[in-house]
Amino acid sequence: MATDTRGLSTEQAVRVRNLHRSFTKDGGVLNGLDLDIAPGEFVALIGRSGTGKSTLLRALAGLDRDVDGYGQITVPGAVSVVFQDSRLLPWKRVLDNVIFGLRGADARERGAQALAEVGLAGRERAWPHQLSGGEQQRAALARSLVREPQLLLADEPFGALDALTRIRMHALLRKLCETHRPAVLLVTHDVDEAIVLADRVILLDAGVVDTDVRVDLANRSRSDAGFAALRTLLLDRLGVDEEGRR
Numbered sequence: 001m002a003t004d005t006r007g008l009s010t011e012q013a014v015r016v017r018n019l020h021r022s023f024t025k026d027g028g029v030l031n032g033l034d035l036d037i038a039p040g041e042f043v044a045l046i047g048r049s050g051t052g053k054s055t056l057l058r059a060l061a062g063l064d065r066d067v068d069g070y071g072q073i074t075v076p077g078a079v080s081v082v083f084q085d086s087r088l089l090p091w092k093r094v095l096d097n098v099i100f101g102l103r104g105a106d107a108r109e110r111g112a113q114a115l116a117e118v119g120l121a122g123r124e125r126a127w128p129h130q131l132s133g134g135e136q137q138r139a140a141l142a143r144s145l146v147r148e149p150q151l152l153l154a155d156e157p158f159g160a161l162d163a164l165t166r167i168r169m170h171a172l173l174r175k176l177c178e179t180h181r182p183a184v185l186l187v188t189h190d191v192d193e194a195i196v197l198a199d200r201v202i203l204l205d206a207g208v209v210d211t212d213v214r215v216d217l218a219n220r221s222r223s224d225a226g227f228a229a230l231r232t233l234l235l236d237r238l239g240v241d242e243e244g245r246r
């Protein structure tokens with residue numbers, strides 16, 4: 001199989017082998033996890049609370065140096081991360097946040113273009129506190145995408161937004177991903193969000209991949225029978241029924 005200079009197969013954006021991570025002597029959070037994500041593939045990561053989703057994402061983002069030596073992680077060079085809160089710097093205007101750390105004479109132009117793509121044209125000089133929660137997450141997406149990442153890591157990016165704003169953000173994220181084609185790993189608690197957005201849904205349990213399903217639906221509408229069947233399967237694997245009972 002062909003590989004590029006970072007040792008990645010040209011068919012993989014992410015390759016994780018036998019990843020272990022523990023915080024106490026009693027037991028591991030990640031227990032020999034394997035994961036592959038293809039370039040441009042959108043993977044949603046679900047799992048019960050405390051099963052290690054954020055731990056995995058932090059490891060892939062290079063934010064957890066202590067996983068070194070506990071397995072093999074290969075990710076592309078350009079990785080961007082989006083969190084539940086936008087993490088915009090309050091003392092910088094929106095455009096300056098988007099291009100923070102970016103090099104090149106055309107940085108401002110690229111930043112403005114990214115803001116336009118997320119629907120924030122004209123808000124370049126606003127301060128972060130002048131934006132709504134949804135707009136702040138749009139700005140965070142612009143900040144990520146202006147860097148043209150090959151891998152976008154998103155940890156519950158819509159978790160703090162109201163239902164209507166979430167739906168709008170789903171449409172925006174899908175559109176952005178179709179344009180920029182990064183590989184995506186999206187952590188979410190929302191099974192419907194996972195099915196609406198992802199090419200594949202992975203369910204983590206006991207620190208390994210428990211379920212790995214391809215979302216092969218012509219119709220992503222929640223009322224579609226295939227959608228409902230996949231939701232039932234995933235909720236069942238999570239140990240929850242449709243009414244949310246365990």
Ligand SMILES: Nc1ncnc2c1ncn2[C@@H]1O[C@H](COP(=O)(O)OP(=O)(O)OP(=O)(O)O)[C@@H](O)[C@H]1O
Binds near residue numbers: 029050053054055
């Ligand atoms: N820095 C840390 N120090 C100690 N324990 C940690 C640390 N980070 C995570 N943990 C523990 O690891 C386990 C997994 O945490 P993690 O945040 O990865 O779970 P999660 O699946 O993302 O959960 P949630 O869905 O609730 O966000 C938890 O028991 C947590 O307490």
